[in-house]
Amino acid sequence: MSPINDPAKWQSLLPWPAADTHKHVRGRLGVVSGGALSTGAARLAARSGLRIGAGLVKVFCPPDAASVLAPTLEAVMLTSFATADQLTTLAQPMDAVVMGPAAGLTEATAANVAALARTGAALVVDADALTLFRDRAGDLFNYLDRDDVLTPHEGEFERLFPGLLIKGREVAALEAAGRAGCVVVLKGAATVVAAPDGRCIINGNGSPWLATAGSGDVLAGMIGGLLAQHMDSFDAACAAVWIHADAAKRFGPGLLAEDLPDLIPAVLRDLYPS
Structure with a gap:
């Protein structure tokens, strides 16, 4: 059985800013939005x-x-694109990009995944950008490299890796990571994080309060934020999964996904080296 996810395994690797750090050193993250209603x-x-x-x-x-x-974003910047080629150009300076949440099950989404793969940014591929490649998973895998992260729940996992879950979540995640050539975060009550080099960890601090719409979008952004700061993809996924669950536990009953981002600083404060 793989080890249990614990801050001792990655806490020293978290990317804390130094006194002379500026925003570009801390990393640039892109997030691709869906249409006006998404x-x-x-x-x-x-x-x-x-x-x-x-x-x-x-x-x-x-x-x-x-x-x-535009009226809903403050510190987060915004720009629009009309074609996949424009997205490639706009995303070129990014260190990491999150693609898939509410992106739409359209060929435009598939083209956008391909466009982002041309940028060199580390990709977090989630939600619609996973489901879209059902029955053609090889096309998605061809766009990925070892710095990228897939974040499927069991339904999305089955669409990309049909029949694998019968082997058990841990074995399935490891085999999936090998096939995809990148880190796989198999979400659930005991989330499994697996890398193509054979590293695997099981998260032990899962929270039932995360069973709410949008919590996976938050996790994708957290992983992307750590990747943008040049944290190793496997370590970034392990850290984000644990911090995500710890934040949910701190809030408890009534948690909404909207609450989670503002709970992150308290968790980070406790992880900050004294």
Whole structure:
């Protein structure tokens, strides 16, 4: 059985700023939004990435979503794109990009995944950008490298890796990471994080209060925020999963996904080296 996720395994690797650090050194995170009626997931991911330490966070949105997003964003920047090629150009300076939450099950989303793969940014691929590649998972895997992270729940995992879950979550996640060539975060009550090099860890501080819409979007943003700060992808995923669950436990009953980003600083404060 794989080890249990514990801060002792990654706490010393968290990317704390130094006295002379500026925002670009802290990393640049991009988040791709869905259309005008599907912007909430991107806002959750973007705020979470900013809260976990990324120095600059920018949302990339279709033109029809810009007027919806602009009044709702403050520290998070915003720019629109009309084509996949434009997205490639706009995302080029980013260190990491979150793609998939409420992106839409359309070929435009598939084209946007391919466009982001051309940037060199570390990718967090979630939600619609996973489901879209059902029956053609190889196309998605061709876009990925070892710095990227897939964040499926069991339903999305089954679409990409049909039949694997029958082997058990740990074995399935490890085999999936090998097939995809990147880190896989198999979400659930005991989330499994697996890397293609054979590293695997089981999260032991899961919280039932995370069973609420949007909590996965927050986790994607948290992983992206740590990747933007150049944390190793496996360590970033392990840290984000634990911090995410600890934040939920601190709030308890009545938790909404909107609450989670603002709970992150208290968890980080307790992890900060004294």
